[in-house]
Amino acid sequence: MRHLVLMAMLHAAGAAQAGPWDGLYRLAADADCAQIGVEGGALWIGQGVFHGVGMTCEMTRPVNVLGMDATLYTMECAGQDEVWTERAMIMHDAERDGIIMIWNGFAFRYDRCPEV
Numbered sequence: 001m002r003h004l005v006l007m008a009m010l011h012a013a014g015a016a017q018a019g020p021w022d023g024l025y026r027l028a029a030d031a032d033c034a035q036i037g038v039e040g041g042a043l044w045i046g047q048g049v050f051h052g053v054g055m056t057c058e059m060t061r062p063v064n065v066l067g068m069d070a071t072l073y074t075m076e077c078a079g080q081d082e083v084w085t086e087r088a089m090i091m092h093d094a095e096r097d098g099i100i101m102i103w104n105g106f107a108f109r110y111d112r113c114p115e116v
Helices: 001-017
Strands: 023-026 044-047 048-053 055-064 071-081 084-091 100-104 107-110
Touching: 023 100, 023 107
Parallel strands: none
Antiparallel strands: 023 044, 044 048, 048 055, 055 071, 071 084, 084 100, 100 107
16 A cells, blocks of 8 residues: 555656655665655655655755755754754765755765665
């Protein structure tokens, strides 16, 4: 069932204009790309929304970072009965098959999941 939901989400995302960071990314090398937003699964960015583990963030007020292939966002997030706002920057990794996401004091590298 989750696989069908994933396929529907990816199809809907493809129907809208794709953003520079849209895609499905592994949370770890052995992540199950068919599971979104859970430990051991994947995260998904699409249509201006970041879907992480137990949280969803609207990616608002994008600012291109000068001299870098990166975008700074205001992330309006909700999850686990909380709502918060933070800034986050997303950029391509050196190999360009994944992304690096930087939150205040934390940096994460995510590889892109294989095409579904």
